[in-house]
Amino acid sequence: MRKDLGKELAVFPMPVLMVAAYDENGKVNVMNAAWGMIGAMDKVVLFIDEDHKTTANIHQSKAFTVSLADKDHMAEADFFGIATGNKMADKFERTGLRAEKSAFVNAPVIQEFPVTMECELAGVIEQENIYAVVGKIINTSADEKVLDEKGKVDVAKLNALIFDQFQHGYYVAGEKVGQAWNAGKGLMK
Secondary structure (H helix, E strand, C coil): CCCCCCCCCCCCCEECEEEEEECCCCCEEEEEECCEEEEECCEEEECCCCCCHHHHHHHHHCEEEEEECEHHHHHHHHHHHHCCCCCCCCHHHHHCCCEEECCCCCCEEECCCCEEEEEEEEEEEEECCEEEEEEEEEEEEECHHHECCCCCECHHHHCEEEEECCCCEEEECCCCCCCCCCCCHHHHC
16 A cells, blocks of 8 residues: 655655865865756756855856765765855865865865766756756766776775665665666566
8 A cells, every 4th residue: 555745855866976166266165965967978967056155166166076975974975965165164174085176177076085077067057946057077086996897986885875865864875786778678578
């Protein structure tokens, strides 16, 4: 039997994305954004409010990075979601994390997060009911410890955080249960 839950945000899993950009003085700001996704083969789309400090920085610098948060840095990732750069000038510094300037775009790469997409601002989608920042992915970098023997990201090594909108928990992704574009082949007959 099914039970009606009302207007529930029923998408699981949600990513735990760390969005970073420099402000006009070259200072690092990072925010936690669960509402983001790949929008094309070379685009990432972030559904973030325009009043965030990071959003203003993206508009100013025309570049940003998007990193996958991991279990080892859950406290810092969560902090980036509950603290605002609009009110806390030393938000990034409080975490003790390290940032290096991307070699590809004018944005910081947070060294502790294992996978980072380095993006140029491709545009903003602004309509009555939606505001989204679109980035063109120029490069993706990964810590070697999360790569397999072929140089591809190994999700089992990644310990990527995923967000549960139902009960607001963090989980770790990792167990492979099938192969995409293969698991359903038997139904093609």
